[in-house]
Amino acid sequence: MKKFISKLIPHESPIKHFYWYRVLSFLNYLHFPGIKKPDAGWPILFGISIPKSGTHLLSQILAGFSKVAPFAPNVQFIGLGQTLNRQQRQEKLEKEFTSLRPLDIAMAHLVSSQKEMERIRSPRFLSYFILRDPRDIVVSHALYVSEIRKEHRLHSYYSDNLHSLDERLMTSIKGVHTSQESARGIARQIEVHMDWLDHPDVHSIRFEDLIHDRYNSLGKIADYFLKRVDTLPVTREDVIKQLELSINPSQSLTFRSGKTGEWKKHFTEEHKKVFKDIAGDMLISLGYESDNDW
Secondary structure, eight states: OHHHHHTTOOSSOHHHHHHHHHHHHHHHHTTSTTOOOOTTOOOEEEEEEOTTSSHHHHHHHHHGGGGTSSOOSSOEEOSOOTTOOHHHHHHHHHHHHHHOOTTOEEEEOOOOOHHHHHHHTSTTEEEEEEEOOHHHHHHHHHHIIIIIOTTSTTHHHHHHHOOSHHHHHHHHHHOEESSSOEEOOHHHHHHTTGGGGGOTTEEEEEHHHHHHSHHHHHHHHHHHHHHHOOOOSSOHHHHHHHHHHTOOGGGOSSOOSOOSOTHHHHOOHHHHHHHHHHHHHHHHHTTSOSSSOO
């Protein structure tokens, strides 16, 4: 029944979409009669990601919690808008943040500014942050902007001005800095999100662990959840099982192959040199390399 109703969510109208989201949330709540509210109340499940780092993978996992607790069965992607500039996205994010309620599940590309870190520190949120090898982020970004998401604000720039994948990868490494377009390079993109890794109220996940060590990674995700929500009438194993069942690569435009290290197929020696110059130390500090000999 829930799957059937989920298909009824209209995507053409934000107002109607929000209305159906609330309907689905209420219907899922009815599937858990008598479940005890946690002492701290029901949280908002919140996922944070760097663009192209596994956003849809994390959103699918978080949605899996709706199978074991009365969370909304669909994830709200807040503050997003491929055609919006940064100020417009921030205004949209603020508005959508205020609409979140306990038992909602939401995702955002949220920079680790002092303001946002204090916001997430609120007991209203139970938060996760997903990290991915920055070199694979570069590959995913270049392909996404140029080939997959044609309505992306950078699509015209990538398709009209950059005539090969090599050029597009280099641009995703360096960023876009023209009078018409501006976009962060990979070093700055990682830098503005890095403080989530040390946030005491955010559980960090690596995309690579979800691919190569999925059971243990999902177990840590479940454990973090169960520390906050300790009233479920199901076992830890039941939770892990539902989280794994929720992963469906075919439902994501960007979780294409479920592989890691794709950068090795595409980076030239020049890409490696430039990347090391601008983000080599960052790659080491994140634990993806032990030195610059790669």
